[in-house]
Amino acid sequence: MSQTGVAITWATVQQGHGSLAWGPPGGCSQNVVTAGTFSQVNVAPTGYTLNVYQDTMVITGLAPGSTYCYRVYAADGTDLLGTDPSPSFTTLDPVDPSSTTALTFAVIGDLGDNTDATGTSSPTSFNTSQAAIDAAIASSGARFVLGAGDIGYSDGSQSNYGDLWETGVNAPGGTSSQLSQISNVFGPAYWGQIRGVPMFAADGNHGQNNNILRNWPEAGTVTASNGSYAMTLYPAIDGATAGTYPSNWYAFSSGNVRVYVLDASWVDGNVGSGNGGLCGSNASACAAFQLDHDQHWTLQSAEYQWLQADLASHPGGVKFAVFHYPLRSDNSTQPGDPYLQNIPANPNSLEALLSQYGVDIVFNGHAHLYQRNAPSGPGQVISYVTGGGGGRLEPVGTGSATCSPTDAYALGWSYSSNKGSACGGAPVPTSAAAVFHYLKVTVRGTQVTVTPINALGQAFDAQTYDFASGDTTPPTTPTGLGGQSLSDTAIQLGWTASTDAVGVTGYTIYRDGVAVGTSPTTSFTDSGLAPATSYSYTVDAFDAAGNHSAQSSPPVGVVTLPDGSPPSVPSGVSATALTSTSVNVSWQPATDDVGVAGYTIYRDGAQAGIAGPGDTSFVDPGLSPSTTYSFTVDAFDAAGNHSDQSSPPAPATTPGLGTVLFADGFESGGLSAWTSKSGLVPEQLTVHSGSWAVEGSTTNGLTYAKKTLGTTAATVHASVWYQVVSGSTTANLLWLRDSAGTALGYVWTDLANATYPGRLGLRDMVTGGAFTSTVIPGPGWHHLEWDLTIAGTNSTFQVLLDGALVGQLSGTTDWGTTAVGGFQIGDSNQSGHTYDILFDDAEIDIPGS
The missing domain is CATH 2.60.120.200 (Jelly Rolls)
Structure with a gap:
């Protein structure tokens, strides 16, 4: 949905294009649309067939901030809504950074799960709390819903989304597990109650497929913000396999509000050699965080660069961001994501970028609980974990996850112990229904009220913020910029401090015209560079209100030192005969200050082959049966520096002919x-x-x-x-x-x-x-x-x-x-x-x- 258009999607068992009638309240059939996209969709579990036919039609030429209603019809003219009232929607308000028109919307995460009140699911189970939350959203007056990811458990399949008819009892077939999670989203007692309220959906780790793009189409909004909303081939990185996954990130505005729907998620099971090292002792829970960062949130990533450009071109107003992985979470299995946090080990983080450009509140999911986080220092953002939309709940502040200093209020639930848990100022909940929730957000000018509402219909932890700022004067431009090469991959910069009428918050560093980081001080180390390469730098200053000075002039050029350091020696080399004529050689990845360019595999001291930088195995074919071979591996970088060969050699004996x-x-x-x-x-x-x-x-x-x-x-x-x-x-x-x-x-x-x-x-x-x-x-x-x-x-x-x-x-x-x-x-x-x-x-x- 936008100021002037909306996409309506529905499905029916009748094959053929349907039609869409729409108009103002009282005239819902005044106009008719017959053109749109049409596709066959199988809503049955894998291996079985139950086809429905999905229509998406777009209404254009609408007036901003106006209410309309509609009805949908099958190809034979049947009114698919029957005796139900006509759904209605209200378009987004005209864009105006100084607007004081009230806007109410809902935020929900981790929904679409048939798990019952005991934490179990079966073909006949029903999630009463999820149904209650969906009913509450339907009557909340929300203009739209923001989805914080993971819509449809367990894998976002079309059978998980389902329809108004199919259940685990009448489905054409499937395993018990499959039949326990059917029509978790579009079932009549779930999202069927919310029809007419548009959804802006972020992706999550459950459902890395085309269904989220097809079920929540956003072509107009994405195009208007130059975002992305398509299946994209992601390259092999960190040892993970190349794969095609959704890439959905875009922005939209209503009145003085701008919302950023971001992709901060990654597919489970394809983390390669990612080790989640920034998570410390809980690294095993964070490997996917590392892959998400390296695909989406490096300075060179398309999503990071788009977000930075859009933030810079939309100053003022109230800004929100919604994405799946949580900035901060006190759950041991779904912890906070340090690869997104503004921490010393991650200076060019997503949170730092959001803070720098004045994003006021972040909404996350992933952890199935409620948690409100208050910033503990500069460069941090108010954030909510709203993962209680229907997925199986999790405890907070228990086990290895203690209540963190930024955790102002949190609620969790354990099915195994049948009791609640809490952090900050929250009372311990006495039922799971008190933890399931959605957020009702109301904006009036610069004042924002966030009211969580649980499945019992009770409001809790309501907070009102005022993001007014009267500071419109930027700091002075930094002077005296200079730099020197520290190594073949790093350059040290320094400059003279700027001044500001209120106070300088930090500095943005630009390399070759592109922002590469921020610093709260007058120095910055730019790392991860290419050896023997010339770079050009400028710096600007910014204050807490988001005002930026002009960039320093003239640009300063610095050349990195040549690369003279070889990679580390590959470890863990082993060799295993696959057939009578082939051996598989495997190893652990090497490291390099610039980057490993590949590996050389040696058989009996002679080169047998070359492997790529992301490979950790190599098949040596064309060998002789009943023969013992000895294998070693070295690593090399782009400058031609080779590590020593691995030691000791790894032997393998091929079997005889069969x-x-x-x-x-x-x-x-x-x-x-x-x-x-x-x-x-x-x-x-x-x-x-x-x-x-x-x-x-x-x-x-x-x-x-x-x-x-x-x-x-x-x-x-x-x-x-x-x-x-x-x-x-x-x-x-x-x-x-x-x-x-x-x-x-x-x-x-x-x-x-x-x-x-x-x-x-x-x-x-x-x-x-x-x-x-x-x-x-x-x-x-x-x-x-x-x-x-x-x-x-x-x-x-x-x-x-x-x-x-x-x-x-x-x-x-x-x-x-x-x-x-x-x-x-x-x-x-x-x-x-x-x-x-x-x-x-x-x-x-x-x-x-």
């Missing part, structure tokens, strides 16, 4: 070598080798080839080359069976997963175990290998993709005692899958020793 039980490259032009087959078609257009491959293409059928082996074996190595042409569901690739044809397990690809498209999974059909990976294969042919040793509870397994070990699909488990006697490629598990996959060069053998 016994081939069955192999087929389909060069006969058919599938006559297989015992049974269905749906696979020989083809010559796209092959891995030779002249023939086979293709399985279906929207509702089985495509497979099975081979009953002439012998059984407890240890096998199975492989096939495959290429995905297209697909929108899971599809099974490679099976192992016993001699009677009973399935022992299979490897599959998930073509429906938006976060990890095409990721591999492994199913143990003997004991029911399932394993999934975050590996994204990408386009083209891929070599899939599966090693399995049947040994009861000590059975071992490993999956390799293109010669690289998939660690998440490798390990020890109970795979029974029945030996392998059958081999299969393709999908024979169930119908309803949609895919087009090529197969070539299938083989199963008994590995050598």
Whole structure:
């Protein structure tokens, strides 16, 4: 929603474009819109289908600060609201930094969870507290809602969002866990009560997929603020895998209020070598904080640079920011994020930027509790943790998380002990319903009142702030700027202090015209630079009211020293034979004062290959069977400095050649070598080798080839080359069976997963175990290998993709005692899958020793 337009989104089971009627109160059908976006959406759990058809239509040409109502219709003209009253909305007020028009909005975080009052969820559970909060928002008079992330548990899937009909009881199928979290958001007792109130939603760590963008479209607002609202390919960093995730950050204004909806979140399970070191003893809870910072909040990050430019171009007024990870939280599993805080170890932080440009209050989620934080020093911002929107609650100030000095008032709840916890001036809550809450925020001129309201309908910890400032005079311009190179990556700057009628708060340092940090003193060390490089610097001064002086002139140039320091020596080097002709070498990352540019892998003292800066493993192919090799690794930087080689060398012995039980490259032009087959078609257009491959293409059928082996074996190595042409569901690739044809397990690809498209999974059909990976294969042919040793509870397994070990699909488990006697490629598990996959060069053998 904006001053002049709004996007209305709805879905129905009737296929085809619907229509939208709208108008002023009393004339809700005065105008009709029929154009918009239309898409099919599956609201059933993964593996099942329940399609609805989603329309988004945009109303334009509205008047600012005006109320309108609307009705929605199916393609056949059915009024989808039935006997319900017409929902209404009020557009944003005209932008005016001096406006005193009152504005009320709601803030809620971590919502969309069917967990009941005892902290458990089932297909029939219901979250009465979440329903009460949604009802309270509907009657609060809020113009809009700010979402602080994590909308829809447990993973923001479309079945978690759901609809007005589907429940865990009437869904078409799914696991107990899936059926326990259906229609957590759009269920009739939840957000169904709030229809008509626009949502501006920040993303969270739950739901790093396209659903948040599709369900809460913001095209107009994003375009107007030059923000971002799209699925974006994030590069590999900190050892994490490259992946496509939402990138949603933008700003909007209403009257004298400007709101910044920011992306401060990261996907769970893809943290690579991130160690969350700034969190100290609680580092394990903070690895994702580090990844979020390094992707979103470095000085070079697109989001940081956009935010800094927008803040600078919108002085005055009252400013709010909403994002998921909390600046400060006294919960042991969801602590405060030091990578965002303005602390000495993080001088160029998000909080420092927000404080510098006069952002008044920050709203966060992530920790499922309520916490109000008061600044304890300059450069800090008032912040709220409002993670009590419906997600399973957590305690505050207990265990390793003590109540911090900035914690003015906090409430938490423990289901295991069935009691509440509190910090600051808060009384200990006596029920979970007293902790579930939303924030009602009212702005009148420079006065802001924040009133938390719990699921019992009770207001608590209401606070009124006045952000008036009469200071409009900037400080004097800093003089005497000078600098010197401290090293190949750092430059020290110093200047003469500015003066101000009220007082100088700090200084902004600009490198090559771009702000790179602030300092409360007259010196600054700029680090992380490139060796032997010239940089140009200026400085300005700012006061507490956000007034900035002109930048110092002329710019001062400083050149860093050349890079003469090699990286550290890679540690933890190990080597493991993968096959009779390949070895996997792995190591721990090295460090460098500028940056590691890559790694050299040595086999028996000679270079065997090069790995990239983010790699910590390397597969050495083309080796000889039954041979012992010795491996070392060094690290090098962009200047060509090499570390010493790792020591001692890591040995590995390749096994001998195995016994081939069955192999087929389909060069006969058919599938006559297989015992049974269905749906696979020989083809010559796209092959891995030779002249023939086979293709399985279906929207509702089985495509497979099975081979009953002439012998059984407890240890096998199975492989096939495959290429995905297209697909929108899971599809099974490679099976192992016993001699009677009973399935022992299979490897599959998930073509429906938006976060990890095409990721591999492994199913143990003997004991029911399932394993999934975050590996994204990408386009083209891929070599899939599966090693399995049947040994009861000590059975071992490993999956390799293109010669690289998939660690998440490798390990020890109970795979029974029945030996392998059958081999299969393709999908024979169930119908309803949609895919087009090529197969070539299938083989199963008994590995050598």
